[in-house]
Amino acid sequence: MNDKYAVVDIETTGSSPKNGDRIIQIGIARIENGEVVSTYSSFVNPEKKIPPFIQELTGISNDHVQNAPLFAEIAEDIYRELEGTVFVAHNVNFDFPFLQGELKRLQLPLLKNKKADTVEFARLMFPTALSYKLSEITLELGIELSHAHRADADAYATAELFLACCRKLETLSQVTIKQLHKRCFRLKSHLAPLFFEALKKADRLVTTTNPTEEVVTSAEFPSYPETIEEKVTLLREVYSTVEQRPSQFDYMDTVKQALDTRSEIALEAETGIGKTIGYLVPSLAHTQSTGKKIIISTYTNTLMDQLVEGELAKLQSVYLHSFTVAKLKSFTHYLDRGLLAMRLDSPDESYDESFSLMQVLVWLTETKTGDLSELNTTGAGQLTLDKLRKQRRTPGIQGDFYEQIVEKAKQASIIVTNHAMLVHHPESLQFIQSDVDALIVDEAHHFLTAVQSASEKAISFTDWKYLFSQFGFHEATQVGFKLAQILGSNKDLLRIAQRLELVNHLFDELISQLSNTVGKTKSSYGSSKVTVPLSGTQNLFVDFSKEVNEVVQKFEELLYRYPVDNVIVREEVNYWIRELRTVAYDWEEFMTHLESQASWLDADKRSIPSSFIFRQRQLDWKEEIERSLTPYRGKSSIIWTSGTLTVPNHPWFILDQLHLPKDTPLRKFYAQESFYSGARVFVVNDVPDVTQVDQTTFIESIADVIIQTVQASQGRTFVLFTSQDMLRKTVELIEDSGLLEDYLFIAQGMNAGSKMRMLRTFQRFQKAILFGTTTFWEGVDVPGEALSTIIMVRLPFTNPDDPYFKQKAARLTAEGENPFSKLSLPEAIIRFRQGFGRLIRNSEEKGAFIILDRRIQTKSYGREFLVAIPNVPKEELSTQSMVETLESWYNS
Numbered sequence: 055m056n057d058k059y060a061v062v063d064i065e066t067t068g069s070s071p072k073n074g075d076r077i078i079q080i081g082i083a084r085i086e087n088g089e090v091v092s093t094y095s096s097f098v099n100p101e102k103k104i105p106p107f108i109q110e111l112t113g114i115s116n117d118h119v120q121n122a123p124l125f126a127e128i129a130e131d132i133y134r135e136l137e138g139t140v141f142v143a144h145n146v147n148f149d150f151p152f153l154q155g156e157l158k159r160l161q162l163p164l165l166k167n168k169k170a171d172t173v174e175f176a177r178l179m180f181p182t183a184l185s186y187k188l189s190e191i192t193l194e195l196g197i198e199l200s201h202a203h204r205a206d207a208d209a210y211a212t213a214e215l216f217l218a219c220c221r222k223l224e225t226l227s228q229v230t231i232k233q234l235h236k237r238c239f240r241l242k243s244h245l246a247p248l249f250f251e252a253l254k255k256a257d258r259l260v261t262t263t264n265p266t267e268e269v270v271t272s273a274e275f276p277s278y279p280e281t282i283e284e285k286v287t288l289l290r291e292v293y294s295t296v297e298q299r300p301s302q303f304d305y306m307d308t309v310k311q312a313l314d315t316r317s318e319i320a321l322e323a324e325t326g327i328g329k330t331i332g333y334l335v336p337s338l339a340h341t342q343s344t345g346k347k348i349i350i351s352t353y354t355n356t357l358m359d360q361l362v363e364g365e366l367a368k369l370q371s372v373y374l375h376s377f378t379v380a381k382l383k384s385f386t387h388y389l390d391r392g393l394l395a396m397r398l399d400s401p402d403e404s405y406d407e408s409f410s411l412m413q414v415l416v417w418l419t420e421t422k423t424g425d426l427s428e429l430n431t432t433g434a435g436q437l438t439l440d441k442l443r444k445q446r447r448t449p450g451i452q453g454d455f456y457e458q459i460v461e462k463a464k465q466a467s468i469i470v471t472n473h474a475m476l477v478h479h480p481e482s483l484q485f486i487q488s489d490v491d492a493l494i495v496d497e498a499h500h501f502l503t504a505v506q507s508a509s510e511k512a513i514s515f516t517d518w519k520y521l522f523s524q525f526g527f528h529e530a531t532q533v534g535f536k537l538a539q540i541l542g543s544n545k546d547l548l549r550i551a552q553r554l555e556l557v558n559h560l561f562d563e564l565i566s567q568l569s570n571t572v573g574k575t576k577s578s579y580g581s582s583k584v585t586v587p588l589s590g591t592q593n594l595f596v597d598f599s600k601e602v603n604e605v606v607q608k609f610e611e612l613l614y615r616y617p618v619d620n621v622i623v624r625e626e627v628n629y630w631i632r633e634l635r636t637v638a639y640d641w642e643e644f645m646t647h648l649e650s651q652a653s654w655l656d657a658d659k660r661s662i663p664s665s666f667i668f669r670q671r672q673l674d675w676k677e678e679i680e681r682s683l684t685p686y687r688g689k690s691s692i693i694w695t696s697g698t699l700t701v702p703n704h705p706w707f708i709l710d711q712l713h714l715p716k717d718t719p720l721r722k723f724y725a726q727e728s729f730y731s732g733a734r735v736f737v738v739n740d741v742p743d744v745t746q747v748d749q750t751t752f753i754e755s756i757a758d759v760i761i762q763t764v765q766a767s768q769g770r771t772f773v774l775f776t777s778q779d780m781l782r783k784t785v786e787l788i789e790d791s792g793l794l795e796d797y798l799f800i801a802q803g804m805n806a807g808s809k810m811r812m813l814r815t816f817q818r819f820q821k822a823i824l825f826g827t828t829t830f831w832e833g834v835d836v837p838g839e840a841l842s843t844i845i846m847v848r849l850p851f852t853n854p855d856d857p858y859f860k861q862k863a864a865r866l867t868a869e870g871e872n873p874f875s876k877l878s879l880p881e882a883i884i885r886f887r888q889g890f891g892r893l894i895r896n897s898e899e900k901g902a903f904i905i906l907d908r909r910i911q912t913k914s915y916g917r918e919f920l921v922a923i924p925n926v927p928k929e930e931l932s933t934q935s936m937v938e939t940l941e942s943w944y945n946s
Contacts (some may be wrong), residue, residue, distance in 0.1 A: 057247055059170070059357050060139035061216060064207035065112050067100050071155030076100030078119050079112070080128075081209030082135045085142075088220065094135050094150040095206035097122035110873045112203045118816060125156050137211040140244050141167040144188045146210045155272050166248060168244035174409075175245060178234075180220040181413040181418075182428045185418055188212060220248060226419055227258035233398060233415050239841040273378040275369075276648060278310055278339035287336065301723045302328045309693060310336035311347075313492050318692040319719045320498070320709055324698035324924070325891040326725025329695060333494055334468075338369065338377055341467040347490030349469045349483070351476045353497040353504065354701040355383065355427065356813075358470050361496075366468065380466035381423075385481050389414070389424045390444040392451075393625065397442065400622040401719050402760065403531050410438035424455025439600050440631055473497075473504030477682045484685075486571050492691035493683075499696045499708050499884060505675045505682070515565070515666035521637060522561075525554055525605075525629045533609075533630050536623050541616055550608050557605055560598040565663045567594060572657045572666075581749060581779055582660045587857050588645050588653040588668070595645040595865050602638045606631065621880050654857035671692065671858050673865065676713045694718075698887040701880040708884070727925065732900035733893055733941070735920070735928040736936045743908040753780060756847055756906050757787045760823075761794060763904060766940040769821035770842040771796055774889055778803050778849050781825050784847075794823070801825040842901050842944070844893050849919065850885035850905045851878055879915055883922045890923045902940060 068075030081095040097114070099122045109115050122549060132153070143149035146169045154164050173186050183191055189202040192211050195218055199211040223231070235249040279285040285303050289296045305323055312319045323329035337348045352358055358381055365381050394414065402408040410431055417429055426439050442782035446809050448454055463469050463486055473495070475482065484489075495501055534551060541547055541660045568586070575584045618624040644653070651672050658665035686692055694714070701707045705720065741755050746942045764771050785801045788794055798821060800812050847890040852859045863873035893901040902924075910916040911930060920928060931939070 056251065056870070057781050058139045059213075060136045060167075061085060061141050061142040061172075061209050061213040062136075062149050062153070063143060063205045064152060065114060065203065065205045066152060067102060067104055068444075069148075070158065071152055072091065074102070076102060076860050077125055077152065077156060078104060078108075078114055079205040080132065081205035081207070082132070083213035084135065084139065085208045085213055085216065088217065090217075093206070093210060094131065095209070095275060096128050096131070099129065100125050103811055107792040110795040113201065114204070126160050128161065128163075129157070129162055135167060136167055140169060140170050141165065142170045142172060142212070142216055144172045144208070144215070146173075146243070146896055147697050169217075170243040171247055172212050172219065174241060174243050175219040177430070178409070178412055179219040179240075179416060181430060183416045183430055185238055185488040186430075188215070188730040190815065191215065195608050223248060223252045224255060224415075226256070226416065230415050230419055231256050234412050236409045237402065240402065240405055257448060258826075270280060275338045275342045275373050277337055277343065283905045285335075289331070292331070292368050295788065299326075299328060299726065301725065302332050304447045305329065305723045309333045309806075310340070312693050313337070313340045313691050316491070316689070316691050317719075318591045318694075318715070319721070320694040320699060320714065322720075322722045323364070323697060324723060324725045325697050325894065326729035326897070327723050327781055328362065329359075329494070329697060332928070333496075333695060334365055334369065335691065337468065337492065337494065340491065341377065344491055344570065346484055347467060347469055347489045348492045348494065349486075349490055350494045350496060351471050351473055351501075353500040355472060357482055358383075358472055358496060362470055366470075368926045372715045377467040378462070379468045379470060380459065382463050382469050382471045382475065382483070383425070384475055384482065385427050385447055387427060388444050388456040388459070389418075389426055389442055390448075391453060391455075392448075393442050393444075396622055396625055397438075400626075403409070403684045404434075406432070406434035410435035414439075414442065422739045423459070439668040441626075441786045445632070459639060473501050474507065477501075477505050477508045477678060480682050480685065489622055490686065490690055493686045493691065494695065496695055497713075498694040499698055501679075501694075502675065502708070502711050505678050506671060508678060509672055511644055511668070511670040513637065513644065513668045515663050518561075518637065521630075522554075522557070525634070526608075527551055533627050536627060537612070537618070540618055540620065544616070546608070546612050546655070548614065550605065550612065552725040553601065553605050553608060554642060557598065557601045564594050564598055565666070567628065568655060568666065569662050572655070572659065572662055575657075578749070581781055582659050583656070584856060585855060586655040586657065587860075588655055589649055592645060595641070595648065599638075599641045599645040602634075602641055606638045609634075644668060647672075652858040652861040669857075673858075673861060679713055697891050698884050701883045702918060704876075704880045707880040715794065725924065726897075729897045730894055730926045731897065733903065733924070733926040734901075735890075735905070735923070735926055737905045737910055737928070737930045738933055738936055739908065739911065739930050740932045741906045741908060743787060743912065745909070746812060749780065753784050753787060757784050757791070759904075759906060760784070760845060761788060761791065761847045762933060762937045763843060764794055764797060764823055764941065765842045767902070767944060769823060771845065772821045772843070772892060773823065773825045774847060774850075775825065775827050776828050776853075778846045780847070781827055796821060799825070802827055842899075843940075844889060845902070846886075846889055847895040847906050847907055849905075850889065851882045854878070879918065883919055886919050887922050900944070902943075903938065 063081045064077050065079040066075050066077050066457060076096045078100050079095070079097050082093065083090050084092045084094075091867070097119050099119050101124065104114065104116055104119070113136070118162060141150055150165070150169055157164055159211060176186055176191055180191070183194055183783065185194075188208060188211060192199045195215070195399070197211055197214045197218065199207060199209040203885060209924075223234075225461055226234070231249060231253045235253050238246045238249040266734060276288060279288045282298065283651060285306065286296055286298060301323075305321065305327055308319070308321060309332065311317070320925045323332065324709075333350075337350070340346075341348055349360065352361060362381055370377070370379070397411060402411065413435070414432060421428060426443065429439065431439060438933060444456055445572055447456065449460075451457065469486065469490075471483070476495075524532055525534055526532040526725055527538055529535055534554070537547055538544075568591075571586055572584060575586055608723055613624075613631075618627065647653070647670060651670050653668075653670045656665075656667040656669060657663075683692065692764055694712070696708075700720070700722065709718065709720065738759060744752050760771075773781075773784075775784070779799065782804060785799060785804060789799065798815070800816050800822060802812065802825060804825075812824065814820045854860070854863075859878070862877060866873045868877055890903055893899075893903050929936075929939075
């Protein structure tokens, strides 16, 4: 490490020196020859009061800085510490300009140091990290950060992070570093010398293949435990403490019987049964005795990861090599090495592309799967990753990630997939279907959701405009421009250009008419979002859809008539034409089924037309369900299981929608009453009735309850919403209040990252609040004290103005049924049960389930929600009484 580095962190009274904000503490750690050689820190008198929220965040009070030197008095010290160094900071574009602002204010010489950003460096060297916030990335890497948001501690931790990045760089192979060095000059940080030094040291060669892991087998998984004593003994091998749960053992026996008889059965297992281990034990014993495979399908990739990394990993750690597990997703999740090679050989078109390719190169040295979802990329970087995804299977290509997954699945005992794969890509499972003896559909109540999304169309205005803009002729990155450079003055290309203009014109006309309709549509009070049904508008789409398809056809004819020899250009053009072909098909299908399916436009009146999203969804899915189950029904066991498969008074509500045969046995398994001894339900009775006040008043009220509840429970709280708009406004109001400054806010739709990343962050910090909508209502395991409180803002009814719901309700009405009792209420109760199910995950836990929707008291149907959850203490009380009860209860 030839350069000297000064790692700097500052704490300030605010974010802008131009607005009068000042430095209150500075910390500097100097690095020479790969080691921290000195540190410097000082409080700084800002000559103004420190805002309360800054005091809470940093722990720096007005007393700390009262007798501290002014910035002018330590300026010489800072110059001396920074002299001859590269200026390093975690988000250098905050610290460096802020220091410059202070120097400029005092009319002192400005800094001329080169800059390096540890956020950028860490994102490169640790591309799968959950988060790049200093407190979180240091925790993940095992770097001590004794006091976050104190400049001296932050500067030292940032220096250690910088050195960790340097060490990681030097572990990479020569070939990888060469590829990184080629692109490092496009980085925003002064990191190029580090890549050059690492390249000089590198003497290893990159491994370009990721060979299939050899499957090693040893002792077999035990035969199925028939007696209670045998079951307890087996489970104690996996868990240090095992409670005897008669219902769990009954559930296990039922699964075993279904496997033995190749039956189809539906099983509801309440939280506390131990459903997952309940079906895994008989499944593993069955595969050992028969040599056949079992497919387990769950709702999301997150739940797949939880299953494989949770219960299955525990079982594998005890019964080493006795069974193998394969996760099977669509091939589009995986990297195509051939596409990557072509991309690496072509000039990068932007900083984002260079950066994403550099992340991929580092990730390739450590990934075992090639699953691109492992990467933590920005939104702009996702476009680069999309260009690297497999578009088709390529058997026989050495080192192909997806083919390695396929080979592993051929040898695996248990194959874990998701409902979408089962429904979208049933053909992808054909290579193992003859060896499958059972299909277990976990989170079965969501199978219908997966079927619905299989053919659901959603076309956004911004996505379409961006896609279509790629076909222009004016910029070097556009398809038309690239083809014109190769084909020259070409009449066929000219005709395509004219058609592109026509498509643009037709789309603008379509949008103009819909914008008028949206502008006249009334939105609910306090909201700018509207939903516009599109039935009766088919004539608007006909010409546009036809011309889009014509453009695709003309491009394909052009490429057939005039082959493009340049491999890079050809692949780039083919990528965009594939994308256009897909959306052209969606537009055609959208137009064709506009009247027969639920079709609508989502819009925000504040941003017309950029907020427009065209949506369409089928109403009946019987054929799709039967097609996905045909390979298994009558040949293998099919076990439908869920924690919430039924609704009181409507036991077949979900099974009817899944079109299960009427003779399918349905069994329910209940947890012991003692399992929920630590749960309490509170109905807050002084929150305004959501149906009687405007949204702003309701949000102000619930924000107050949330603040008081979080303060009483010390965080560890889920707040569940039914509306993303209400979630956002509530979070913003709480943030503006400054009353929860020392808590970490994790808000779905506002924070970047996947659901799994958000959950892991939530579990890592005690003082954390997670604000979530629909997808956080179910299928989330947060064991232990990480979650102690759930606040349900509204009963989870579907919006009655939702076009899909309205069309389904209209169909029920035409059949003489009551849409509320047959559809709306059962759906809401299912979600309600799922929300409660997040609270208690073992009998040692204590948790409060707080309901802020007065309808549970005032409406006749309110009791149906409360009887649908386990029999735990339920109280109606005021906010103040509830908070006092929580404080004494949690502290008891």
